[in-house]
Each structure stands twice: as structure tokens, then as C-alpha cells.
Amino acid sequence: MQLRTLTPQKIYILIGYAVAATALFCAPMVLSDFRLNLLAKFLAFAIVALGLDLIWGYTGILSLGHGVFFGLGAYAMGMYLKLEASGGRLPDFMDWSGLSALPWFWKPFESFPFAIAMGILIPALLALILGFFTFRNRIRGVYFTILTQALVIITVTLFIGQQKFTGGTNGLTGFTTVLGHSIGSPDTKRMLYWVTAIVLIAAFVLCRFLVKSRFGKVLRAIRDGENRARFIGYNPAVYQMIAFAISAGLAGVAGMLFVLHVGIISPSTMAIVPSIEMVLWVAIGGRGTLIGAALGAVLLNYAKSAFSESYPDAWLFFLGALFVIVVVFLPKGAVGLFRKWKLPKRRRTEHEQQVGHSTV
Amino acid sequence: MSNKSVILQCEAVTVEFDGFKAVQGMHLALEKGELRFLIGPNGAGKTTILDVICGKVKPSSGKVLFSGDVDITRKKEHQIAELGIGRKFQTPSIFPTLTVFENLEIAMKQNRSVFSTLWAKMRTEDEDRIHNQLVMIGLEDKAQWRAGGLSHGEKQWLEIGMMLLQEPEILLLDEPVAGMTDKETDKTGELLHEIARQQSIVVVEHDMEFVRNFASKVTVMHEGKLLKEGTMDEVQGDDRVAEVYLGKKRRDVDVSRSTA
Numbered sequence: 378m379q380l381r382t383l384t385p386q387k388i389y390i391l392i393g394y395a396v397a398a399t400a401l402f403c404a405p406m407v408l409s410d411f412r413l414n415l416l417a418k419f420l421a422f423a424i425v426a427l428g429l430d431l432i433w434g435y436t437g438i439l440s441l442g443h444g445v446f447f448g449l450g451a452y453a454m455g456m457y458l459k460l461e462a463s464g465g466r467l468p469d470f471m472d473w474s475g476l477s478a479l480p481w482f483w484k485p486f487e488s489f490p491f492a493i494a495m496g497i498l499i500p501a502l503l504a505l506i507l508g509f510f511t512f513r514n515r516i517r518g519v520y521f522t523i524l525t526q527a528l529v530i531i532t533v534t535l536f537i538g539q540q541k542f543t544g545g546t547n548g549l550t551g552f553t554t555v556l557g558h559s560i561g562s563p564d565t566k567r568m569l570y571w572v573t574a575i576v577l578i579a580a581f582v583l584c585r586f587l588v589k590s591r592f593g594k595v596l597r598a599i600r601d602g603e604n605r606a607r608f609i610g611y612n613p614a615v616y617q618m619i620a621f622a623i624s625a626g627l628a629g630v631a632g633m634l635f636v637l638h639v640g641i642i643s644p645s646t647m648a649i650v651p652s653i654e655m656v657l658w659v660a661i662g663g664r665g666t667l668i669g670a671a672l673g674a675v676l677l678n679y680a681k682s683a684f685s686e687s688y689p690d691a692w693l694f695f696l697g698a699l700f701v702i703v704v705v706f707l708p709k710g711a712v713g714l715f716r717k718w719k720l721p722k723r724r725r726t727e728h729e730q731q732v733g734h735s736t737v
Numbered sequence: 738m739s740n741k742s743v744i745l746q747c748e749a750v751t752v753e754f755d756g757f758k759a760v761q762g763m764h765l766a767l768e769k770g771e772l773r774f775l776i777g778p779n780g781a782g783k784t785t786i787l788d789v790i791c792g793k794v795k796p797s798s799g800k801v802l803f804s805g806d807v808d809i810t811r812k813k814e815h816q817i818a819e820l821g822i823g824r825k826f827q828t829p830s831i832f833p834t835l836t837v838f839e840n841l842e843i844a845m846k847q848n849r850s851v852f853s854t855l856w857a858k859m860r861t862e863d864e865d866r867i868h869n870q871l872v873m874i875g876l877e878d879k880a881q882w883r884a885g886g887l888s889h890g891e892k893q894w895l896e897i898g899m900m901l902l903q904e905p906e907i908l909l910l911d912e913p914v915a916g917m918t919d920k921e922t923d924k925t926g927e928l929l930h931e932i933a934r935q936q937s938i939v940v941v942e943h944d945m946e947f948v949r950n951f952a953s954k955v956t957v958m959h960e961g962k963l964l965k966e967g968t969m970d971e972v973q974g975d976d977r978v979a980e981v982y983l984g985k986k987r988r989d990v991d992v993s994r995s996t997a
Contacts (some may be wrong), residue, residue, distance in 0.1 A: 436893075454902040486883065500870055503949050512797075527968050586790055587855075590854065590855055590856075590857065590876075591843065591854040591855075591857040592851060592854040592855040592857075593819050593852075594835060594839050594842065595843055595854050597832065597834055597835055598832045598835060598843055600834075601833055601834055602832055604793075604814075604830075605826075605830045605831075605832065606832075606843075607813075607818070608791060608793075608815075608823075608824045609818055609843065609844050609849075609899070609903060610818035610819040610848075610849045610903070611814070611815055611843075611849050612815045613851075615851055616851060630963040631964050642816065693864050
């Protein structure tokens with residue numbers, strides 16, 4: 378029977394959430410503008426991590442192509458910002474590439490709501506289509522992962538090649554205003570931080586709702602035994618497609634916020650290395666726990682910027698070492714380690730560790 | 738056997754794996770409320786025929802008709818499951834990281850579309866059903882355990898419980914009593930009889946003691962074909978069956994109690 382009483386554990390968890398929320402909202406008072414902007418960027422990454430956790434941690438499907446979904450969201454927002462910066466004229470790079478008129482598919486991006494809608498819908502739709510052709514044909518495991526890598530290569534090549542439409546290797550930059558507010562001003566930056574914090578919390582609540590619902594239990598069931606779920610009467614392909622699309626949509630949202638904070642989006646941001654890095658945040662933070670994924674993204678990026686400031690060359694070695702340690706010794710990531718200490722043995726079994734390993 | 742009460746009919750089912758015929762022209766008719774035992778030596782194609790019925794394996798020829806006219810050989814596994822055919826595999830396959838309660842919750846008969854599972858609420862009557870099932874399978878104290886932490890026997894029971902909550906019209910069980918104690922085996926046998934009052938069951942079994950105690954009708958398969966069908970006495974009295982089981986002429990099938 379399920380009891381809804383408050384156990385001490387639940388109280389600790391609630392306190393933890395309260396502390397995290399307070400920290401998020403107090404950050405602008407403590408941090409410098411530069412640090413706040415960095416934190417805002419990390420929070421955007423945390424949104425990708427939540428989405429990745431949904432598909433990897435809960436559904437057992439490893440995507441090494443989330444950089445693409447992130448990038449598509451970022452480009453949607455970048456197109457809006459570019460058009461606003463160009464103020465009615467043709468964006469500069471199109472001029473250089475010899476275009477004389479704005480391409481038809483750029484036009485609607487003058488509208489901010491349209492850009493936002495596309496920043497979510499395009500990645501989600503692409504994921505749905507990719508999922509349709511793979512999950513329905515029972516392509517999974519490492520084969521699916523390789524396909525996501527191929528998706529990255531195709532997309533990056535396409536974006537670099539179509540310079541007159543995408544800005545090529547340089548991507549989109551030179552933004553000035555967002556909704557009429559100067560994009561570089563401290564006030565706008567602070568506002569964007571708040572927006573990001575709120576979106577992150579909303580994304581967290583959404584993911585929590587999803588994983589706690591019966592839908593989430595079916596996702597975990599599919600992760601544990603896809604065939605068994607099938608013989609109970611669930612169609613795993615549909616569940617996987619939906620989870621993958623939601624995950625991609627979240628990556629798109631994160632990409633849009635990222636552009637607003639960073640002011641540039643180029644194909645290198647959605648290439649293979651960033652895509653893999655996203656997976657590392659989730660792996661190190663704690664796969665299969667939402668808070669672990671989000672914390673992993675924030676802390677690792679914090680460590681990355683701290684490290685790169687003092688030892689720019691050592692970062693990648695450090696990250697690699699950390700990944701090896703986590704995969705070998707902590708299959709459930711940092712949060713798993715914490716749980717091992719804090720929570721009683723009640724629900725843990727040696728089996729979980731096996732399952733943890735098998736999905737790598 | 739009147740045709741009206743037949744719920745499942747396999748007609749000339751043949752299954753080929755890379756040219757090897759695992760099942761050849763198999764016929765099987767199952768009546769409503771029947772408890773049928775399927776026996777035969779290793780490699781006789783017993784499990785394969787269950788695989789065909791539940792959609793895991795597609796036959797190269799032949800038909801499987803469900804409740805008279807639905808040919809299920811062209812349907813996908815989850816569609817067959819939703820039509821009302823439940824399968825229990827040889828090795829207990831529960832969802833190890835879900836709790837016992839959650840295992841039962843998702844197995845329970847319900848609308849299985851994404852939309853309805855998203856908004857599914859745990860109703861009191863559902864909770865009662867799950868609770869009753871937990872009591873029946875003797876796992877009420879372990880409802881919040883991760884299913885992966887259960888013992889082998891408990892997993893078997895959990896899987897049976899999941900299948901009952903699924904409320905299929907036909908249950909396909911592959912060696913349900915493997916790894917169970919004698920007492921548990923008897924309990925399972927009684928349970929099967931109880932279920933067979935409303936639902937139909939096909940059991941693949943090696944435990945001859947169990948078959949003799951609980952079977953009313955037995956189908957013997959050998960090398961992918963139907964060898965003999967009838968009551969346990971008829972089957973035991975059949976020379977060909979004895980030959981198949983023992984490799985030489987002997988009238989007593991009982992000796993092969995081990996895993997023939």
C-alpha cells in the first residue's frame with residue numbers, strides 16, 4: 378500500500394528542494410554580472426540534462442545527438458535575434474553570400490512567439506521522425522546511439538554547407554536586442570537569468586510529473602524489459618518516441634535560452650563533442666535521478682569554467698578521468714553515491730547495479 | 738467438441754528457423770475454460786508454439802484464429818496482448834527496478850495508450866484489486882520492495898499475479914512451477930484450476946507429477962508435430978509417447994519426471 382505520510386526522508390528531500398530554489402533566486406544578489414551570466418548558461422544546460430535523463434536514465438535509450446536538438450532550438454532563437462538586429466535589412470552574412478532577398482523560411486522568425494514555438498517543435502518533430510523509423514523497427518541499444526551520432530554529423534555538415542541560410546561555420550551572432558531590450562545590458566541579463574531559473578524549475582516539475590506518473594513507470598518497465606512490456610500490451614515504440622520527443626523539445630528550450638545568454642550559436646555547439654559532454658553531465662550527476670542530472674550539468678560546467686580559467690589544457694583529462702571513475706565505480710553517479718550513504722537499504726538491491734551497468 | 742466454444746485454433750502452423758522446421762503443421766484447438774497441458778521432449782516445439790500464439794514468432798504458414806475469426810498471426814505482440822492473450826515466460830521476467838506494487842499496477846487491465854497512462858490516477862478499486870492480488874500471491878509485505886530483490890519463487894508468483902491482473906482470456910504459461918517447492922507447486926495447480934473456470938490456459942510443463950495431478954487434457958508434441966492428444970491415462974498408455982520419452986519401448990512415462 379502506498380502511504381502518503383511524511384517520513385523524515387521526505388522532509389529532508391523537501392528541505393533540499395527549498396534550499397535549491399532559494400539559492401537559485403538569491404544568486405543575482407550575490408554573484409557578479411559575469412558569474413550570473415555563467416550560472417544562467419549552466420542552468421540552461423541543466424534543462425538539456427533533465428531531458429537526456431528522461432530518455433536515457435528512465436527509458437534506457439542513449440542519445441549522443443542531443444547537441445542537434447539543442448542547436449536547432451538555439452538557431453530558431455538566433456534567427457529571431459538576427460532579424461531583430463538587422464532591423465528590416467537583410468542579415469549581413471546573407472548579403473556577403475550573395476542573397477538579395479530574405480528566404481521564405483526566415484520570414485516568420487520575425488515573430489518572437491513563432492521562434493519560440495519552432496525552437497520546441499522542430500527538435501521534437503525531428504526526434505519523433507527519427508524515433509518513428511528506429512523504435513518501430515526495433516533498432517535500439519548501440520545501433521540507435523550510432524544513428525544519433527550520424528544525425529549530428531549530417532546536421533552539422535548541412536549547417537556549415539548552407540552558409541547563405543545559416544551563417545556557415547560562423548553561425549549566427551551580432552545580436553543587439555531581444556524584444557526591444559538591449560541584450561548586453563545587466564538588467565536584461567538579470568531578467569534572462571530569472572526566466573531561465575523559472576523555466577528550469579518548470580522543466581523539473583514537468584519531468585517529475587512524467588516520471589512519477591504511470592507513464593513514467595511504463596518507461597522504466599520498457600527500460601527493464603522491452604519485450605515483457607510488449608507482452609503485457611504496451612507498445613514500447615510509441616512510449617519511446619514520445620519520451621524522445623519530449624527530451625528533444627527540452628533540449629530545444631535549453632538551446633534558445635543558451636543563445637540569449639551567450640549571444641552566438643554556431644555549428645560547433647551542436648557537434649559531437651558537446652553532444653557527448655551532455656551525456657557526461659547526466660552520467661556523472663546521476664542517471665535516473667532528475668536532481669542528479671540537473672546538478673551534474675551545473676556543477677560540471679562550473680568545474681569546467683573554473684578549471685579552464687587556471688589550467689586550460691587539463692580540463693579534458695580531468696573530465697575523462699571523472700567519467701571513467703563514474704562508469705567503473707559509481708554507475709548511478711554522484712547522487713547514487715549520496716543515496717548509498719544516506720538512505721537505508723530498504724529498496725536497494727544488487728540488481729539495480731547490474732541494470733545500471735547494462736544501460737551504458 | 739463443438740466449434741462454438743473453441744477460443745483458440747491453430748491450423749497447420751509451421752515455423753521455420755533458417756530452414757529448420759521447429760514446428761510442422763501443428764493443430765491445436767483450445768476450448769473456453771480449458772486447462773491444457775502441452776508436453777514433449779526437448780526441442781519438440783512446445784515453447785515455439787506458445788511463441789507463435791503470443792506473436793513473438795511469426796509462422797511461415799498456417800493460421801492462428803482467436804475467438805473464431807480473428808487471425809492473429811499478422812498482429813503485433815502488444816495487439817495480441819490487448820486482445821486478451823497473456824504470456825508467462827520460462828524464466829521469470831518481471832521489471833526488476835519497479836516495486837512489486839508498481840509491477841502489478843502497470844500489468845493491471847487498463848487502457849495502455851500513452852495518453853491514458855499519463856493521466857492515470859490510482860483509484861480505490863484498483864488499489865483494492867492490487868492489494869487482493871498481493872495477498873493471493875503472498876507478497877503483501879513486500880509490496881514496496883524492488884521486484885529485482887525477490888527470490889526466484891516470489892518472482893514466479895509476482896509474474897502470475899501480473900498475468901491475472903491483466904485478465905486475459907487465454908493464459909500461456911511456460912513451466913510455471915519450475916523452481917517452486919512442492920507446496921508452492923500444489924498451490925499453483927489449484928490456482929490454475931480455479932482460473933480455468935473462466936479463462937483458458939495452456940501450460941507447457943516438464944514436471945510429470947504436476948501434469949498427472951492437475952491435467953485433464955494433455956497434448957504431446959514431438960519433433961514439431963502433434964503426437965498424441967487425450968486424457969493423461971490415454972497419453973500414458975500410448976506406446977509412441979513412451980518411446981519418444983525414453984528412447985525405447987516402455988509403458989511408463991513417469992520415469993521421465995526429471996526434465997525430459
